[in-house]
Amino acid sequence: MSVPIPQPPTIPFIGNVASLERDVPLRSFDLLAKTYGEIYQLDMLGNNLIVVSSHALTNEVSDEARFQKRVTGGLAQVRNLVGDGLFTAQPEEPNWGIAHRLLMPAFGTIAVKGMMEEMRDISNQLLLKWERFGPEKVIDPSEDFTRVALDAIAYCSMSYRLNSFYTEQQPEFTIAMGDFLAESGARARRPRVLQAVMLGTSAKYEADIKTMRDLAEQIVSTRKAHPIPKHDLLDTMLNSRDPKTGQAMSEESISQNLLTFLIAGHETSSGMMTFMVYYLLKNPETMRTLRAQVDTVLGDRPIHYEDFDKLPYLIAVMREALRLAPTAPMRSTTSLEDTTIGGGKYAIKKGAGIAISVWSMHRDPAVWGEDAEEFRPERMLDGKFEALPPNAWQPFGFGARGCIGRAFAWQEVCLVMASIIQKFDLALDDPSYTLQIKQTLTVKPKGLRIHATPRAGGV
Numbered sequence: 001m002s003v004p005i006p007q008p009p010t011i012p013f014i015g016n017v018a019s020l021e022r023d024v025p026l027r028s029f030d031l032l033a034k035t036y037g038e039i040y041q042l043d044m045l046g047n048n049l050i051v052v053s054s055h056a057l058t059n060e061v062s063d064e065a066r067f068q069k070r071v072t073g074g075l076a077q078v079r080n081l082v083g084d085g086l087f088t089a090q091p092e093e094p095n096w097g098i099a100h101r102l103l104m105p106a107f108g109t110i111a112v113k114g115m116m117e118e119m120r121d122i123s124n125q126l127l128l129k130w131e132r133f134g135p136e137k138v139i140d141p142s143e144d145f146t147r148v149a150l151d152a153i154a155y156c157s158m159s160y161r162l163n164s165f166y167t168e169q170q171p172e173f174t175i176a177m178g179d180f181l182a183e184s185g186a187r188a189r190r191p192r193v194l195q196a197v198m199l200g201t202s203a204k205y206e207a208d209i210k211t212m213r214d215l216a217e218q219i220v221s222t223r224k225a226h227p228i229p230k231h232d233l234l235d236t237m238l239n240s241r242d243p244k245t246g247q248a249m250s251e252e253s254i255s256q257n258l259l260t261f262l263i264a265g266h267e268t269s270s271g272m273m274t275f276m277v278y279y280l281l282k283n284p285e286t287m288r289t290l291r292a293q294v295d296t297v298l299g300d301r302p303i304h305y306e307d308f309d310k311l312p313y314l315i316a317v318m319r320e321a322l323r324l325a326p327t328a329p330m331r332s333t334t335s336l337e338d339t340t341i342g343g344g345k346y347a348i349k350k351g352a353g354i355a356i357s358v359w360s361m362h363r364d365p366a367v368w369g370e371d372a373e374e375f376r377p378e379r380m381l382d383g384k385f386e387a388l389p390p391n392a393w394q395p396f397g398f399g400a401r402g403c404i405g406r407a408f409a410w411q412e413v414c415l416v417m418a419s420i421i422q423k424f425d426l427a428l429d430d431p432s433y434t435l436q437i438k439q440t441l442t443v444k445p446k447g448l449r450i451h452a453t454p455r456a457g458g459v
C-alpha cells in the first residue's frame, strides 16, 4: 500500500511558496529534504510539485520509458525568449527533434575538438588579463569566467566576438541575459496578481528580450547575406537538414537556438569554474596534488587536446566540483502514467510535476558515504567514478534531454583550469571567506574574490 507523500503546512492562496527562501530557494529545498525526507510535495501557487532528493528515487524517475522532461517553473519562463529551442522545448514539440538530430553530431567530441584553438583564443584573454593586472588586483573570478564562457560559445558556435574582456562592465548583451535569467526565475515564484502590477519590471524584462533577440537575428541575417567558409554551429543550422524528416530549421528557430546555447552554456560553465576555484582554495592539499600533475604533464608548454587524458586528477576535481555543486541544481520531469515509486510506497499520478533535487541527491550518504559533504576528488579516481551506481552523478541531466554541450563544456573547463593552475598561484582575498550561493536559473558562489600571482616564467 502506498503512503501519503509528506507536505509542509500550507498558507491559503500561496500554498508552500512561503516555505521557499526567495534568494536561494535551493537552500530551502535541501532543508526540506532534511526535514521531510527523500520525497515531499509542495503546493506551488496551486500547482502540486513532488520533490525527490535521494539517489534511489532519482534513479527510478530517470527511466525514460516511464518519465519525461517537463518544462516548468523558471525554465518555462525562459521560453519568453527562446520558445521551443532545444533546452526549453516540451518533448512533444517537433522543433526539439529537428534541432536535436541536426545538432548532435555538431556537439560531439570530434567536432568540439576542432574548436580547441578558438577556445584557446578566448582562454588566453583571461590569462593575459590576470597576468597584466598582477598579484595586487582583487579579481572576481565569477565575472571573468562568465566572460570566458559567453565569449567561447559565441565565437565557437557563430564566429561572433562578444569581446567581453575589452569592456570594464560586462557588455550590454551579457547584462541583459543575466537580468533576464534572474527575472525568469523570480517570475516562476511570484503570484500572478503581484506579477500583473509590476509594470516597471515587466518593461525591463521585455527590453532585455529585445536586446538579445536583435543581436541573434542580426547575426543570422548577416551570415545569410555574407556566408563564410567555416563550418561552425550556425553554418550547420543554416545548411543542414534533419536526417529523419529532411526539414531545415527555420530562421526563428536558429536564432532561438543560438540564444539557447548562450543561456544553457555560460552560467553553468562559469559557475563550475568558480566553484572549482573555491574548492581548490579551501583544500590546499588538493591544489598541491593538482599543480604537481599539471606541472609534470605540461611543464611550461601550452596544453593540447591529447593532454586531457593525462590529467586524471584534474578530471576528478571537475567531477567532484560538479557533484557538490551541480550548477544546474534541479530538473523537472513528469510521469507518463499513473504509477508508484519507492517499491510501491509513493503513488504518482500521470502528469504529476516532479522536481529532482540533484544538489541533495549528490549528497546522498547511501551512495557517497558519511563524508558526502566533503570535497574529496579521490572518490572519483581509479575506476571509482565508473563504478558508481546508475544515475548517481547527474550534473548534466540524463537521457535524450541530457546536456548537448557536455563535451564542449568539458573541453573548455579542462583548458581554462589547467592553464590557470599552470600559470598562477591563487589565493583568497579574504581567507575567512566561506561559501555563499547566488541562485538564478543556476547557482554560483557569491562574493568570492581572489588574487592571481603569475608564477616564474610568465604567461
Ligand code: MNH
Residues within 6 Å of the ligand: 069, 086, 087, 088, 100, 153, 260, 261, 262, 264, 265, 266, 268, 269, 272, 326, 327, 328, 331, 332, 394, 395, 396, 397, 398, 400, 401, 402, 403, 404, 405, 406, 408, 409
Ligand atoms: Mn547544458 C541541457 C547542465 C554546459 C547546452 N545542461 C542541460 C541539462 C543540464 C545541463 C542539467 C538538462 C536540463 C534539464 O533536464 O532540464 N550544461 C550543464 C552543465 C554545464 C552545461 C552543468 C557546464 C558545466 N550546456 C552547456 C554548454 C552548452 C549547453 C556549454 C552549449 C554550448 N544544455 C545545453 C542544451 C541543453 C542542455 C542545448 C538542452 C538539451 C535538450 O534538451 O535537448
